[in-house]
Amino acid sequence: MDAINSLLDGFAVALTLQNLGLAVIGCFLGTIIGALPGLGPANGVAILIPLAFTLGLPATPALILLTSVYYGAMYGGRISSILLNIPGDEPALMTTLDGYPMARKGQAGEALALSGIASFVGAFIATIGLVFLAPLLVKVALLFGPAEYFALYTLAFATLGGVASRNQAKAAIAAAIGLGIAMIGVDHQTGVPRFTFNDVYLYDGIHFLVAIVGLFAISEVFLFLEHRGEGEAGAGRLTLGRVTAPLRMIRQTIGAMLRSTVLGFIAGVLPGAGASLGSFISYTFEKRLSDKDNTFGKGDPRGVAAPEAGNNAAAGGALVPMLALGVPGSGTTAVLLAMLLTLNVTPGPLLFQSNPDVVWGLIAALFLANVMLLLINIPMVSLFVRVLLVPPRFLMPTVAMISFVGIYGISGSSFDLIVMIAFGVLGYLLRKLDVPLVPIILGVLLGNEMEKNLRRALTISDGDWSILWSSPLAIGLWTFAIVGFLAPLIVGRYLRPKIADEELGEGADPD
Numbered sequence: 445m446d447a448i449n450s451l452l453d454g455f456a457v458a459l460t461l462q463n464l465g466l467a468v469i470g471c472f473l474g475t476i477i478g479a480l481p482g483l484g485p486a487n488g489v490a491i492l493i494p495l496a497f498t499l500g501l502p503a504t505p506a507l508i509l510l511t512s513v514y515y516g517a518m519y520g521g522r523i524s525s526i527l528l529n530i531p532g533d534e535p536a537l538m539t540t541l542d543g544y545p546m547a548r549k550g551q552a553g554e555a556l557a558l559s560g561i562a563s564f565v566g567a568f569i570a571t572i573g574l575v576f577l578a579p580l581l582v583k584v585a586l587l588f589g590p591a592e593y594f595a596l597y598t599l600a601f602a603t604l605g606g607v608a609s610r611n612q613a614k615a616a617i618a619a620a621i622g623l624g625i626a627m628i629g630v631d632h633q634t635g636v637p638r639f640t641f642n643d644v645y646l647y648d649g650i651h652f653l654v655a656i657v658g659l660f661a662i663s664e665v666f667l668f669l670e671h672r673g674e675g676e677a678g679a680g681r682l683t684l685g686r687v688t689a690p691l692r693m694i695r696q697t698i699g700a701m702l703r704s705t706v707l708g709f710i711a712g713v714l715p716g717a718g719a720s721l722g723s724f725i726s727y728t729f730e731k732r733l734s735d736k737d738n739t740f741g742k743g744d745p746r747g748v749a750a751p752e753a754g755n756n757a758a759a760g761g762a763l764v765p766m767l768a769l770g771v772p773g774s775g776t777t778a779v780l781l782a783m784l785l786t787l788n789v790t791p792g793p794l795l796f797q798s799n800p801d802v803v804w805g806l807i808a809a810l811f812l813a814n815v816m817l818l819l820i821n822i823p824m825v826s827l828f829v830r831v832l833l834v835p836p837r838f839l840m841p842t843v844a845m846i847s848f849v850g851i852y853g854i855s856g857s858s859f860d861l862i863v864m865i866a867f868g869v870l871g872y873l874l875r876k877l878d879v880p881l882v883p884i885i886l887g888v889l890l891g892n893e894m895e896k897n898l899r900r901a902l903t904i905s906d907g908d909w910s911i912l913w914s915s916p917l918a919i920g921l922w923t924f925a926i927v928g929f930l931a932p933l934i935v936g937r938y939l940r941p942k943i944a945d946e947e948l949g950e951g952a953d954p955d
Contacts, residue, residue: 446579447575447576447579450579450800450804451575451804451807451808453800453801453804454801454803454804454805454806454807454808454809455808457504457801457804457805457808458508458805458806458808458809458812459808459812462505463504463505463508463805463809464812466501466505466508466509466512467508467509467512467809467812467813467816468512468816468820469509469512470508470509470510470511470512470513470516470813471512471513471515471516471519471813471816471817471820472516472820473488473492473513473516474488474512474513474514474515474516474517474518474519474520475516475517475519475520475523475817475820475821476516476520477491477513477516477517477520478516478517478518478519478520478521478522478523478536479520479521479523479524480524485513485514485517485518485521485759485776486660486774486775486776486778486779486882487660487661487664488513488514488517489510489513489514489517489776489779489780489783490656490657490659490660490661490779491657491660491661491843491846491847492509492510492513492846493510493653493656493657493779493782493783494653494657494846494847494849494851495846496509496510496783497653497786498849502787503784503787503788503789503799503802504801504802504805504806506783506787507780507783507784507802507806508805508806508809508813510780510783511763511780511806511809511810511813512809512813512816514759514776514780515567515756515759515810515813515814515817516813516817517776518563518567518755518756518759519560519563519756519817519821521536521539521755522536522539522543522556522559522560522563522748522752523556524536525539525540525543525544526539526540526543526544526546526547526552526555526556526559526748527544527547527552527556528544536723536751536755538723538724538726538727538747538750538751538755539559539723539748539751539752541727541740541741541747542555542740542741542742542743542744542745542746542747542748543555543559543747543748545741545742545743546743546745546748548743549743551743553688554688554689554690554693554745555745555748556821557688557689557822558689558693558694558697558745558748558749558752559748559749559752560817560818560821560822561689561694561701561749561818562697562700562701562704562748562749562750562752562753562756563752563753563756563817563821564756564814564815564817564818565698565701565702565705565753566701566704566705566708566709566752566753566754566755566756566757566760567756567757567759567760567810567814567817568811568814569702569705569709569757570705570708570709570712570756570757570758570759570760570761571760571807571810571811571814573709573760573761573764574760574761574763574764574767574807574810575807577713577764577768578763578764578767578768578796578803578807579768579796581764581765581768581769582768582793582796587917588793588917589901589904589915590896590897590898590900590901590904591897591901591911591912591913591914591915591918592915592917592918592921593893593897594894594897594898594901594912595912595913595918595921595922595925596769596771596921597771597890597893597894597897598894598921598922598925599771599921599922599924599925599928600771600772600886600890601619601883601886601887601890602925602926602928602929611878612929614877614878614879614880615880615883616883617879618874618879618880618881618882618883618884618887619883619884619886619887620887621883621884621887622883622884622885622886622887622888622889622891623887623891623894624639624887625650625655625884625887625888625891626649626650626887626888626889626890626891626892626895627639627891627895628640628646628649628650629646629647629648629649629650630647630648630649632892632896633899645857645859650863650888651786651855651860652782652785652786652885652888652889653782653783653786653851654851654855654860654863654864654867655863655867655884655885655888656779656782656885657847657851657864657867658863658864658865658866658867658868658870658871659867659868659870659871659874659881659884659885660779660871660881661843661844661846661847661868662844662847662864662865662867662868662871662872663867663868663869663870663871663872663874663875663881664840664843665840665843665844665868666868666869666871666872667872667875668837668840669840670872688822693745696745696746697745697746697748697749697750699734700730700734700746700749700750700753701749701750701753702753703726703729703730703733703750704726704727704729704730704749704750704751704753704754704757705753705754705757706757707722707725707726707729707754707757708722708723708725708726708753708754708755708756708757708758708761709722709757709758709760709761710722710761711725711754711758711761712757712758712759712760712761712762712763712764712774713761713762713764713765722754722755722757722758722761723751723754723755723758724751725754726750726751726753726754726755727747727750727751727754729750730746730747730750731747731750734746758774759774759776760810762774762776762777763777763810765777766780766781766791767791767795767796767803767806768791768792768793768795768796769791769792769793770790770791770792770795771890772886772889775881775882775885778882778885778886778889779885781889782885782889785889789802847864848861848864851864898912
C-alpha cells in the first residue's frame, strides 16, 4: 500500500501542465530519434541532455523529458526495422526478421500498429514492476556497506559487456579507459593533482556530460562526415496500407506479448543484460514455443510482437537498478544517471527517502508517457515514416549545434568545448575499432565512488583486503560478477551465431 500511496503522490507531481508538455515533447522527439537508423536511445538521450540544461529544467521535469525520450526511442526503433530492414538500434534487430517480410507483403501499417501495441504492453507492465520491485530492492540496498558497494560496482563493470557482447576484452579495455578518465583531477583525500599535466582546467576533473556528449553525439557527426551521407535510404517505395492491427491479430499475439514482457523485464533488471538480450531471448523463446508451422521469419505477427514487448519491458526493467542501487542496467540508463548526478540527485537506496517527488513523479510520468506514445504512434505513424526521408546532411548539423550550445550553456567554458571535440574524436576512433562506448561512460560515472568505497572499506579494516569478501552479501556479489564476466565468453559463443543465423537465414529478402 505504501507503494500505491507514493505513486498517487507521484501523479500529483507528474500531472502538471509543464511535466505533461515535456512528456509529450519527449515522446515525440524520442520516436523520431528511434526511427533514424543508427542513433538509438542512448545517443538520443545524450544529444538532448544539453537541451534540458539550456532550458534550465529542475530535476523532475528534466528526468521526465529524457525518460520520455528513452521510451519514445524504444518505440521508434521499430519503424526503420519494419520499413527498411534497417534496425534503428540493436534491440530492434529481431523485429526486422518478421517485420520487414510483413511490410513486403503489404502489411507495413499492420506491423507498425502491432509493434506499437506490443511496445505499450511491455513498457506499461514493466513500469508496474518498477513500482513494486524498486522499493523492495531499496530495503536490500540499505544493508550495503563500503565493501558491498565496491563489489556492486565491480559487478556492474563485469557484466557490462552483456551476454551478447562481441568482445569482452574490448569491453574491459573501455572500462579501464573510463576509470582512468575518472582519476583525472585533484584527489579528494590527499589533495594531490592526478593526470592534470599542470593544467588548472583539469583540476576539477572531466565533467561526465562533456564526455558523454562528445563520445555519442560528436562521434556520430564524425561518422557522418566520413561517409558523406552515403546510404540515405528512403521509405517511399513501401506503402503503409491500413495502419491498424486487426482484432484477430491482437488475439493471436497477446500471449506472446505477455510472455515476452516477463522475459524482457528480467533481462532489463540484470545489470549489463539490457534490451538487446531481452529482445533476442523473447524472440527465440516465442519461436520455439509457437512456431509449429515454420512461419517465423516469413512475416508472422508473433515474431513482431515478441521482440517489441521484450525490448520495451527491458527498458523499464533497466530503471530498477539505476533508481534503487545507483547502478545503471543499460547504456541509456548510464546516461540518465549522469544527468541525475549533475543535478545533485544521487540515485540509490536513499533516493526514495530524500527525493520521493523525483522518483515517484518519474514513475508516474512513465505511465503517462506510455499512454501518450500509444496515442501518438498509431495515428501519426505516417508522419514518423516521413522522418526517414530527411537527409542526414540536414540532421547532423542540428545535432552538432545542440551539443555545442548545450555544453557551453552548462559550464560557460570554451575549454569544455575543446574537450568535447577531443572525446568526439576518441569516440569516432573507438567505434571504428568496434570498442563499446558505454563502459567508458560507466567508468567516468562510477570511478570516483568505486575508489571512495574501496578506501573506506580498507580504512575500516585497517588495510585488511579480506573485508571486501567478508560478508555473505559481498560474496554473492563477487560470485555474480565472476559469472557475469565469464558468461559472455561461454554463452556468447552460442548466442552470437544464433543471432547471425536468425538475421541471415530467416530474415527477409535483402532486396
